[in-house]
Each structure stands twice: as structure tokens, then as C-alpha cells.
Amino acid sequence: MDTVPDILKVSILGRESIHCGFHLIPYLARTVLTTLPASVYVLVTDTNVAQFYLSAFEEAFSAEINKLSSVKPRFLSRVILPGETTKCREGKADIEDFLLLERCTRDTVILALGGGVIGDLVGFVAATFMRGVRFVQIPTTLLAMVDSSVGGKTAIDTPAGKNLIGAFWQPEYIFIDAAFLESLPEREFSNGMAEVVKTAAIWDETEFTSLETNAQLIYNAIRTPSTGYAGRHISTRSTSQSLLLSVIRGSIYVKSHIVTIDERETGLRNLVNFGHTIGHAIEAVLTPHMLHGECVSIGMIFEAEVARGMGILKQVAVGRLVRCLRAYGLPVSLADQRVSRCPGARGLGVDRLLDIMRVDKKNSGPQKKVVILSRIGATYEQKATAVDDALIAKVLSEAATIKVDLSTTSLATQHVKMATPGSKSISNRALVLAALAQGTCRLKNLLHSDDTQVMMAALQELKGASFAWEDGGETLVVTGGAGSLQVPTAGKEIYLGNAGTAARFLTTVCSLVSPSAATNAGSATVITGNSRMKQRPIGPLVDALRANGSEITYNESEGCLPLSIAPKGLQGGVIRLAASVSSQYVSSILLCAPYAREAVTLELVGGAVISQPYIDMTIAMMRTFGVIVTRNPGTDVYRIPQGTYVNPAQYAIESDASSATYPLAIAAITGTTCTLENIGSESLQGDARFAVDVLTRMGCKVVQTANETTVTGPKRGELKAIGEVDMEPMTDAFLTACALAAVAQGGEGNTTRIVGIANQRVKECNRIKAMIDQLAKFGVQTKELDDGLEVYGRPFDTLTRGASVHCYDDHRVAMAFSVLGTIIPDTIIEEKRCVEKTWPNWWDDLENKIGLKVGGIELPRAESSAAATSGTPSPAASASVILIGMRGSGKTHIGTLASAALSRRFIDADAYFEAKHNMGLREFVHVNGWPAFRAAETESLKEIIQEAGTGHVISMGGGIVETPQARDVLKNYAKAGPVVHVMRDIEEIVSYLGDETARPAYGEPITEVFKRREPWFVECANYDFINRITVDDGDATNDISRFFKHITGQPNLAENVAAGKRSYFVALTYPDVMPALRHMPDLTTGVDAVELRVDLLRAPDALGAIPSPAYVAAQVAALRRATSLPIIFTVRTIGQGGSFPDNSETDAFKLLGLALRLGVEYIDVEISASERLITELAARKGFSQIIASWHDWSGKMKWNEDVVRSKYALASRLGDIVKIVGKADTLQDNFALHDFVAKANLQRGAKPIIAINMGVEGQMSRILNATLSPVTHPLLPSKAAPGQLSFAQIQKALNLLGQLPARRYFLFGNPISHSMSPTLHNAGFEVLGLPHTYELLETANVGEELKATLAAPDFGGASVTIPFKLDIIPLLDKLSPAAEAIGAVNTVIPVIEGGNRILYGDNTDWLGIRESIRSRAPSIGAPAAALVIGAGGTARAAIFALQSLGAQRIYLFNRTTSKAQALVEAFPDAPVKLIETLDAWPSEGPAPTVIVSTVPASATTTDGTIPGPVLLPLALFDATANGVVVDMAYKPAETPLLMLAKSAAPKWARVMGVEVLLEQGYVQFETWTGRRCPKHIVSKSVLEKYFATA
Ligand SMILES: NC(=O)c1ccc[n+]([C@@H]2O[C@H](COP(=O)([O-])OP(=O)(O)OC[C@H]3O[C@@H](n4cnc5c(N)ncnc54)[C@H](O)[C@@H]3O)[C@@H](O)[C@H]2O)c1
């Protein structure tokens, strides 16, 4: 066989040393041996690559060596571990030792076979071994081929950073064998494509265009195995292979060109760092979870946005870059779920990223440098450009704010002239028309979207037209082909992604194609799309064309793409089309009809035609291109004459009318003038009427010509409220109108009443609700109506400033509130990126075209606060939750509670259905029958997913799983979003349903239905929620909230799993955990998680060693009710020291899969199990974490052996947490373990590791292990492993080892001798085995003694009580926001900040009050009214607590009103209302459901005859609902207030002062020790003592 391949050579540094081709191994062996003579050749590779290619190399070299006549050289190979961690000093030393051992000399040639890791490491070895030996690069990853192997940079990593030590060392050859890419995982391929796209973006537009359009073809090259050495010769090379090679070569060519000009990286070479300045910073945070290319991909988009923000790069280019990177499977924003699922993703704050960029090698001084693109294929400078931090920060921030300058009037003279993005519908039509026409047309204002992009690519592919850009992409020059179209090259499919309009229009366009004369042309045109496209219907259009004589075949499923369309031309004559589904079918035929062989008569049949305006739009545009369509009056019959379109010289695409409302509204609200080009009175879009119909009435001057609109606003603040306006013809514009109405005045009550917009409830979000909720943040009142809302305007300068607007990921909400933000200072638009859907450069246009300054804002990362709804959750985390399950399983109940816990909206699909069809379900079934009902139900499901796919909780009807279509929809949704199967015992369901009649009745016994549907529910859902409403008496809210938060990205992970902290778990070794549940508070004392040893579970009367899934699920559910700690789910086999049968791997993984479905937080997986099963499990883990563990039961493993390193590497790859368990025979073995862990932790991005040695000798390792140490408890039936210690034992040992120094805690105050605090804290220390003490320190004043105490090195913290809560403040360095607001400190905490110890003052009183209320009456939520009695320091804490609960009114009563008034002023944002008496409530307000008294018990009475104290009337308990009464008075236990409550309102919860003390004490304990306080024991000690002395 001929092994001389066809080679492409590229020259670098003056030598043609880069050889590219396919299947080069024999060729490269020969070339190396004959041109680089040596005594020994050493090939270094990693295990991954070795398994595929090592033997081929060995064979080729041995064959070639045999052919040599001279002295035969040696050929050696060295296989090392894969992965970045190998690229280190030890890794280098390891290879060097090998070379020395093999007595290699200066004439050695080293071959580096592998990815960039191998290339960098081996290159560096070659650079220094014997002061430098020759080496050859044989890259096997795409990244190595196009980037790391070219340029001569070699390096290793150190703990201080990546690539910090290395050398420039040029290889003799670089052999690029693209066939290696066939075994490369696709993610690694995409990783390399990022660099390829980057290179084209900075250097070569033609190359970029090819990458843009050919993603599918390029993937084909690596997905199709090239058997029989296909591709080695040009004659056997497929189209895709040639393309792949030319892409690689193109990229290498640019890099080697740049390297040749600038070998040592001075200026030009920096250009290849496009995307890397920001990309590297992202990588530093996310490594190793995200790959380099993935981070650079995101970095490129950010950096392109920086260029766009500088006014240098056009949005067209940014859009092309985004689409191109996406086509290669790369992430393009931090919102990508691959990013947000990374453990480190929370660290992606703007400041952190800027901080990392500060040390970039490219920087000059403090200025950051970024490669600025000027267009696709060119950069702004021939080097990186200095950019201000502020601009980078703005681009990186997730929220935006508009700088408002109300002082100037300069705006008043401003006249903005601009165009807004083109209409999507018109853009698509214009492209088809211009391409089919004769002559040249300049299209202006074309919308750049997926649709238009694939449309252009397809038309080019069909040789139907040619395209060129002018003005940096603003103008598209189309040279039409006058209707001539050709079949593409054989094997080439036209790929349309998910572009719906393109698919519909092109189907008819392709039927116009005539057979091609070219020899390599295919026999039919094939159009295809992505998997979603392959489900979208095209049937009616194909039916119509087939009936007309076209030959169209479905290549996969009936009614959908892909299609094969024979090149026969269109017949014409009468064409009948069913047009009730999509008007796009109609437009598709209309657009192509003039080119049919006979004039076309198009008859629309099959019911009402939908979206007539779009058909009119098509006809109007056809007229502009010279073809006049006539419609038979009063019918749906259209006549289209034959003809050829004629291109007008220029065609300006009309602006999108909805987008146009925003700049016009800005002119209206700011009193300026704005002229919009390309939209006027001739517009076919409904929203174009906004200016005339709405803005004129609001007092604006509107001038509209045929295609231009100019609006001048009245003076700022003078917009008029307009009573009622029907916005039915322009529903999308209602949000803009609301923003204006908020500041509009006049008429009755400044009211603007917007109606006719009910459909806006089911858009991207419920827009009516969204406007109501967000306007409220500005202090603007509204009223919801059935089909709209009323907005009550206010003078603009009385609106609340600084409102933070949540946008529900809806572009229109964001842009509408931007309008308001132009005159209300400090308005924040939270998710600024949601504008990308229709106007990606909205913020830049505000700045560069409208002249407003826009800033970036980083939102606080809300974690503990109740307002967790803000921020940008990742798409997956924000995906709506769908509930399915049997009727009567409790979906509605659970869904309602879940939506409250998640602050999301709840949709009941049944209600949705009834509203949509305007009839009840039973009635629908009665009228239309079951099949029609099921079909309509599936349609509704699709619609709901489409419209409410994020941010909702959706409950589906029980029968939704009955049809395969609906099941497919659900299964498809479950690939990225949560579908929860709500499970309930069938007996309970039967008894619950009883005589329910609202929903269609079953015609069969419900148990039969249950049997049939149950497997379907399981198959469609990816989560199970077990409904235990009737089993448990208690309140299910916690359980529901924990589960639903878990599946939506807020998992309940273990505290203290972080560097520098210690965390623990207790292993439950019970066959049945139920009897142990009541001991849970004891068992879990101090720990951070509980492990459920599933292998030990045995149902009481079950046989066999494998517990049933149902039993396991019930155990998990029960455990969750008993503890709020996260669960670790472990199935240990006998071989691994557990009791699950060996050889039952599949059963074990079924249970692990079940754990994922149940939303268990941690899943322990043994890495000795099949890697396929582990990877499959990990791929579905959602927000659970995998503990990848390895147990050495042989007892022979040594921690310094290679095997541990390789197991560690494997476990780090598979899991989120690594667990390695060995066995100690001597104390020494623990030191080796400690060494290993210390080294492993030094690596950047190291995963948390659990490392312990079994056996008594190993106890030392259990003491020192930091992450999730397993502990036992005296109450457990057996230790989970030999040598296990209890939590308290470990703490004592740590103290003795000097790892946990004893601290002293104090109470400051006077008098304090009766305080319960020492009892509280010392009891806690004792139980946890902590060596600390808590003492009283009673002093006369805050003087020297306290100062000395605070300064002592062993000072751990202090409680502060009366009278020092204010006096202590001057001694502290920093106060918490709560302490600041309350104006008092009750807790002192020494903390380390920036390396210094500082004293931090906090106030936990308010937390004690809040927790007392919340835990006693969880159902109270945000009380409508609350009462505070007293006006001292405690009252301040009470108000703060009530405010944080969201109380809508806080009545404040104090005898001295002046003191109370001061309090009202101290809390300007709280709804505090002074009241003068306690027996009547302000007329507009209800009676309180929460009462907090902060005055001494002796200052109150219930006896009206005693003068002096405040008389407590019965009216205090007027509220119709039950509530909570808290008396902060510490003694006596039963105060007059509590006694009154007991008799007058026995159902109210009563909280004594000592209970609040306990609550705030728990918080103190936790902040000081980082451990949960053992409440049950502490409270018992305190209450015993309290009542003994009371
Ligand atoms: N020197 C430079 O100029 C330069 C430039 C860019 C990156 N780098 C360095 O390159 C390294 C990253 O390189 P990489 O992305 O190639 O990673 P890599 O070398 O780690 O390879 C990625 C993975 O793919 C496996 N693999 C490689 N080829 C394979 C094949 N043909 N089939 C199946 N599996 C295969 C590897 O074993 C590894 O697990 C980093 O260390 C980076 O610092 C250097």
C-alpha cells in the first residue's frame, strides 16, 4: 500500500516544518528517522492517547528502523498520566529521570505525542535536557494542532500559577495528522475550535465566513471514521475532510505568520490573545471545570462588546461571532448553564475578574489591554489596545443603570435621529425577494438574526445570489440570480439550525431549483435542521407542493424536516394550501409563485386564515419588487402572474415597530425630539401606531411621514394621563405606555387605563403582573383589570429613586423600564442582557446614539435575604418546574407551596386550558371527545413551555402522559428542565378523590389508571417528590422548599466545606432509620451532613440484600423531615467494606439514580465502578454533588505511590468531592497521607478531598482531615468503620494538637449576675467538645478593662447588654448593616480582614425576634400589620425584624410620643405608623397579627384601676386571624401581656423574653464557632435554670 500521503506544508521561521494531512504515522516515522539521525528516539504520550495510537507508532518506527542499514537506533516510549496536573515540576522530573536512567545523550530526539499538556511539558524537558535536545511535536488535540504546538512556547505550572516556568524552544517538525481528531472527545474539539474562530476573527473574514456556514460539515469530518486510511490521499479525501484540513491549515498559517514576524511576543503576537484578557480571568475562577477554549469563547464576546461599547465594532459583527461560536457548541455568556453549574461560578464577580486581569502579562502599568476588533477579520490596532477599567466593568456587570442629569436643560434642544433594528419578518422577505430578483439591491437596516444568517447561507449554497457587506456590515449588497438556482454539491445538506421562517420560506424556494450541470452536483436538495427543528411541522406546505407536482420526500419523520426536494421546478396553476396553521406557508408560496411554469392561483382552504396582516405584508413587498398579486374579492384566492422580480437600487428594511416605541418614549418623557428612520404611516406593523395613537394624546408633538416618525415630548414632567386607551392593535407596546403613564398626570386621578392586552399575561412572563410589581418599586400604584391595568401617575420627582427592576428575562420589561430610568435617578435594570432577544446593542445605542450615559452595576449576591428573586439565575436554574402525577396526588397544593418558596408564579394547566378554550374540561371532552381533548391538551403543554418556560411552577393534568406526543414533549423538556413526578400512595388518592367531579371522570377503576400511567410518569420525569401530606401532621413547607430549591439551583449543601474550614458528617448505620429519627438532634450535633448507608437498609419483612427503591425513597423522605442537614447517599458493596452484594452494579446505580431523582444533595460513587455508569450518572446530577471515592481494602496502598495519584486524578475528574480511604499500619502512614493532601490542595482549582486511613492507627488522619470527616456517635448501633471517632472527640484532639486553640467569650454589661448567657454558651461548648469558655465581665463603664479584654489574643467574642450597647461602638472597627440600622451592638466578633484582626459589631436581637415569630407561626409570612410597644433600643431591633419579615404596616405605641417620633425618623424606609391608643387601629389598617412588647413587665397592666402602667386592652387581639405575641420582658415568665393573650386569644403563639434570648444566642454561637448550636440541649439547660430561679 502506498504510504506516501498528500501533505500540505506551512512554513514557520523560514522553514517548512509544519506538515499537515491525514494518517501520517508511517510518513512521519520515515521523515524523522531519515532527516533527524539520532541514537535514541523517545516518544512521550499520555494514557488516553496511548490506548489509541501507541501501537501504531511502535509498529511504524520498528518497520522503518529495520529498513536502516546503519547502526540501529533505539525507540523508547514513556506513557504518563493525562491532565493538567501532570504538567508540573514533578512531571518534568519524572520524564528526565526516565531519560537519564535510559542513558539518553545529547543526540536524543524526543517526540511529544498528545495534547497541549504533553506538548508543553515534553517541549520544556527537551529545552533543558542536556542543555537542549531536538524534539518533534505530534499534536493530537485540535487546540494543540492550531495553537500550542505552533510558536515554540513550552512551560509547566506551579502552585503560583499556570505556565510560569518555561522556555522558547522550537520543534524540528510539527506533524498535524487530522485523523487523530476522530478519537478526540467532542468537547475537546470545540475547545480547539474556539482558537480557530478567534484566529479567523482577527485576521481573515473569508475564513470566518467559511467557519460560520460550515459547522455541520466540519463536525462530519470528525464524526465519520475514515476507515481504510481515507483522506491520506487527496483522491480519497471527503469534502468534509478537505474542509477540516483547510480550516486547521488556515489557523496555523496565521499563527505561524505572526510568530515569524514577532517570535518573542512584543506587539503583533498579542493579537492572538483576542478574547484571552477576559477569558483568562474567567478561566482562573472556573478551572478545571471549564476548558480554556470555553472561557476564551465567553471572553471573545465580552471583548467584542467592549469594542462595540467604544463605538468601534458594529453589532452585526458581535452577532456573527456569537452565532459562530454557538455553532461549535461553545458557551457565549456567563449565563450558560455549563458555567452556572460550576462550583466556583459564584466567584465570577466583576471586581474579582478585574482583579485577576490586573496581573495580565499584556498590561502596561495599571492599564488593561484588550485586543479590539474593528470588524470581522481585522483589529483596531496592530496590537492590544489600552482600555479603561470602567468600560470592562460595565460590560461584565449583569445590571445597568442610566445616569440621569436633571439639573441641565441641555437635553431639551436635543434632536436624535436614528434607525432601530430592522423588522424580522420584513428582513426575511426582503432577502428572498432580492435574491430571486434580477439586478443589485442594497439592503439597509437588515436584522441580523439566526434566521437571516441561515437564509443567506442557503441562498448562496443554491447559487441563487451573491452577497457582500458594505459600511462595516450596515448594508448588504445582494446581487440577485433572477430565479436561477442549482442543486448543491453531492453530500452537502443545507443546515437551517432552528430558524423556522427560513425553513418555511426555503421549502418552496428549493422546489424552484433546476438540475445542475456540474458533475459533482447532488440529485436533490436536502434541507435539514437541529433536533428541535426536526419536530416543527411543515406538512401542510409539503402537501400543497406535492399536489402541485413537486417531488418532496421526508428523510426522517413524516411532516418534518429533513426534506429531499427534487430539482424539477415549480409547476404552478392552481395550488391549494391549508392556511389555518401558519401564514408563513402562504408567504412561502406567494414569494416563489412568479417563477412557476404556469401562472399560479393560490387557494387557501381548511378554515380561517391566520395572521392575514403578514400575508398582506408579503404581497405589498412583492409589489415593490415588481410583481402585483391580486386577490379575488371576498375570497381567499390569490392570483400571481409569471414574471421576474426587479431589484430596486436600495431597499430600507422597516424598523421593528415595537422596538421603535422605546426611543420615541424617551423623547416623550425627557422632553426631547427623536426622529426614527424607516418607520412611518405606511408601516404594516400594528405597533407603528403607538406614536400617533398614544403619544399624541399624552401631549407629544408627532409628525409622521410615509416612512419616518418624529416625536417631540412636552417639557419634562408634563406628560398627560389619558384615561382609557385600547392597545389591542399594538399589545407589545403596552409596557412602554405603562412606563410613561407612571409619570403622566391630569384627568381623573391621573389615571391611564390600558385595555385589550390580556394576551400579555402569557408572553415571556406575565407582563401585566410584571409591570404592576415593578412599578410598585417606584411607588407607583396600579390596578389589575381583566384585560389590562390602570396606572395612577405621579409627579416624576416624587417617584422612588434607586429602584432595582427585575426583568423576568423579558426584553420588553427591561427596555420599558429603561425609559423610566432616563428621568428617575439611580434606577437599576437587573438583567441587562435580556435585551439581546431583539436589540442586543440597546445599552450602547442609548449611550452612543441617544446620548445618555449608561453604567454597569454589580448586584449584591442575595443568599440569605428573603429577596432571592433578583439576580440572573442560569437558564437551567430558571427553567420552569413542571409537576406531573396522578390526579389527586397533590400537584396543585405542592405546586402552590413550591411557587411561594421559590417566589415564582404558579400555572395550573387545567385552568390555562379552560381559559384558552373558554369552556370547562368536562364540557370540552363532552363536545369534542377524548382524542381531541388529548391533542388540545398537548398543544397547551407546548404553548405553556414556550411562553412560561422559565421562572414558573406548572402543574399538569393527570392524563397528560396518555399520548406519546405529550410524553415526548415532557421528556424533551426534562433534558434541561425539571419535571417532577408527585407521588402519593394510591389508597390515599382513592380516598381523597372520593366524589370529586370538576375534572373529566375516568371511565375505568382508578387503580387501573394508576397502573397504566405510573410507568409513564416515571419515564417522563427526572425528579420524584413524595407527597406525605397525610402522614405528617406537621408543616410541609420546609420539605417542599428544600426540594424545589434544590432542583432550581439552590441546593442545601453542607456548610463549612471550604478551604480553611472543617466539616463533618455522621453515618447512619441503621437497617431502618425511623426509630432513630427522634434522636436526630443528638446524632447530628455539630455535624454538617448525614450519610444514609443505603447498603445497610433492610425493610422489616423484606427478603434479599437489596432494599427496594420504594423503601429507600421512604427512608430519604423520613430523614429529611427529621433534619435540615444535607444527605449523603452511599451504597457500599461488600468488596468496598459495605454490605451491598458485589456484582450488582446495575442495581446499585439504579439506587444512585433514584437519589438524583429525589434531589439528594450528595451521592457517593465508588470510582472502581464502571466509568460509563459513573459518567452517565454524573451527566444527570443536576444540582447534586458527586463524591467520587476510592477505598483501598487491600491495606497495601501507600500514599506516596503512583496509584494514589492516578486514583486522585480520576476521582477529581468524575466527582465534585474526592474521597480516598486507605489503611494505616503505623502513625507514619498518616503523615504520608497528610503530605499527599497538602500537595493536592496546592493545585489550582483542587477539589475538596476527604482523605482518611482506616484502623486505630489511622485515627490521626480522621482528626486532621478537613472536609466532611466521617464521625460516629455513642447512640449509633455500630461504627461505620474501624477507628471512627465522635465529633466531640475530634474537637478535643484538635485542641490538644494545637489546631483548635481555646477562646474566651464574655458578656459585657451591668448588672449581669443573673444572666442566662453563660449557661447557654457553655452548655453548647461542652456538648460539641469545644475548649472554649464564656464568662461574665461586669464593669461600671466601657473602660480599660473591656479594652484589654478585646485586645487579648484569645478573645473569641462577646455579648453586649444594657447599658453598653451604644457605648461599645467606638471600640469597634466595623458594624454590620443591621447594627448600623438599629444603632446598637449586642455581639462582638473578632474577624480577620485583609490579614488584620478587626472587631466587628453585630446585632442579633432582631434575628432572635424574627426567628421567634417565624418559627412559631410560619404561615404568617409578611404580616399585614404588626404592633411594637415601646421606643427604646429593643424597639428598634423589633422594627428592623418586622421590616425584614415584610410587614406591611408597623404600628408603634409609646407613652412619650416624641421618643416614638424619633424612631419613625430612624427608619425612613419602614412603614411605621405612630398610634396614640392601643384599643383602636387607624381607620385604613387592620388589627395586628404580630405584637412585640419591648417595655418592662412592670410598665404594663391589664387592670384598669391601677394608675401608671400602660393599660393593655382586649382590643389588642382584634385580628380575625391568629398571630404571635412576643414579650421581650425577661422576668417574670408570665407577663401581663402574655397572660392577657392566653385568656383572650388562646390560639395565638406566645413567646417569652427568655425564648428570644435563646434564639439570638443561637445566632451568636454560630457566628463565633461556625457550628450550629445544639439547640435542644442548650435550651433545656437554660430553661431549667430559668424556671428554677424564676
Ligand atoms: N504553548 C502554547 O503556546 C500553548 C497554547 C495554548 C495552550 N497551551 C497549553 O495546552 C494545554 C491544553 O492542551 P489541550 O487542550 O490539548 O489539553 P490536553 O493535552 O490535556 O488534552 C485534552 C484531553 O484529551 C486527551 N486527548 C488528547 N488527544 C486525544 C485524542 N486524539 N483522542 C482522545 N483523547 C485525546 C488528553 O489525554 C486529555 O485528556 C494547557 O496546559 C495549556 O496551558 C499551550
Ligand SMILES: [Zn+2]
Ligand atoms: Zn488560547
